[in-house]
Amino acid sequence: MRNVSGLVLPKVGAVRSTTSRELPWQITGLPAASDNRVIEGFLLELSTNDCSSQTLRSYAFDLLRWWRFLAVIGIRWDAATREDVRDLVLWMRQPQPTMGARPYLPASINHMLSVLSVFYAHHAQRGIGPVVNPVPAAPSGVRRYAHHNPMDAYKTGQRAPYRQRTMHTRPRALSDDLIDRTFAALTSTRDRALVAMYLATGARASELLGMTGRDVDWGNQTVAVISKGTRAYQWVPTSPDSLTWLRLYLDEAPPAGLGDALWRTLRRPHRPLNYSAMRAALERVNKSLGTDITLHDLRHTCATRLANDPAVPLTDVQAVLRHAHLSTTSRYIHVQTQDMLARVRQHHQKPPGQPQPTKPAWGYDSSDLADLFGESQ
Structure with missing residues (x-):
């Protein structure tokens, strides 16, 4: 060995x-x-x-x-x-x-x-390399559930050799307190504008970084991105707060033209900001706060907030995130740990034995009965 x-x-x-x-x-x-x-x-x-x-x-x-x-x-x-x-x-x-x-x-x-x-x-296929693929395949030799009958229940199959067991965990959303600390640790208006835009739009890291000056509709409060999977040019809503940070950033370093990259490096010569540079800025925040925040956590945070808002239908959340399947969006519907802890603390702070307020029973209004049946009734 x-x-x-x-x-x-x-x-x-x-x-x-x-x-x-x-x-x-x-x-x-x-x-x-x-x-x-x-x-x-x-x-x-x-x-x-x-x-x-x-x-x-x-x-x-x-x-x-x-x-x-x-x-x-x-x-x-x-x-x-x-x-x-x-x-x-x-x-x-x-x-x-x-x-x-x-x-x-x-x-x-x-x-x-x-x-x-x-x-x-x-x-x-071209007769080059080892005769046998060095990566072992699954015992069946085909992709699991490739021809699954939707009327039959799924059965747990055997993993291919060397494949690791993965756990289906909930997407990680950042708490409001951690978001405030992150904003305080950022060192430039550009980075604050980008983080605010990530939290408001739920866009992926590369999608926002590819924006140009013409991809902002200030009147309708939307921004245009090229979706990662379909590569379609799509408009997504954003928040007034993110547009405020964007305006402050543009006042400091306006782009040369509408077709130029919207997000650029702070040092001259100005170049389009790439993923590695933005991740490095977030790593500096992690080092300062002792956290392990990723850019994709910001997308998870936006999705969790929208999915758990009863005023926003789940189909609207799917449209904002640009998910192909509604089942992917439904992963974000779960109880927030911070909210659960706050409700449990409130419950424990109530005096013991305090009766719960009773709601009045439903009934008819006496004036309505008088108008319907007369005064004698």
Whole structure:
């Protein structure tokens, strides 16, 4: 058995953005030029299949991690075996010094396995790489419930080897107190405007960062974003508070034109603000407050507030979040812990034995009876 405890991956290769529409992301700097071409061909295939730029970026980072792991164990990509994939999973399950001594999440490990499985299947069709896919498949060999009869009940199936057990947890929403502390810890008007916009619109991180000056309708209090999944240009409502912060930000650093990026770096030369820069700003807040807030938590917070407001129909919440299925939106309907604790404290503060106020019974008004049956009745 290979000992992977304490294994440190080398800093070889990098994921770079390009100006090409066909291949917006690629891996460069690998020792073997042929490896760069192998990965580039796979990413180009994904792009041809109409995968989004963010999907290509995610696949590229997973493949780079795999190449760095192979460099440590001294194995070529086309000679990888099932045991090598097993050791990768064992390494990802151990605490990572670069991640605050935390292991990779089960969902991250499963995503890594999915990327490698598709990568090796792609090259196997072209007669390149291992004869057998090193990523083991599920025992049935097909996707679970791919042809499920909706009249039959779902049955628990066996997970594919090395796939991690994932727990269905509720989306995490931030409390009002934590939001106030977050705003106080932010250091620029731009960051406060962005956080306020995230909380008001429920937009994803990349969707808001891609806005331009013409994507704000001040009169109707809406902003336009390009949805991550469908890539449709859609208008979503926002709050007056977020527009106020946006106006303050534009007064400090107005964009050059309506077609230019709305969110830009604060230092010159001004460039469009990317995801990494905004995440770094939030990491500074986390370091100051001792929290672990993510940009997606802001979307969860907006969704939870809307879904638990009795005045807002769930279908309206689905439209704001742009979910394809209503079942996805219904995950946000749950009891807020802070509200539950406040109600329980209020209950315990009542004097013992205090009778509950009784509601008057329903009955007829005497004047109505007199008009209907006469005074004699």
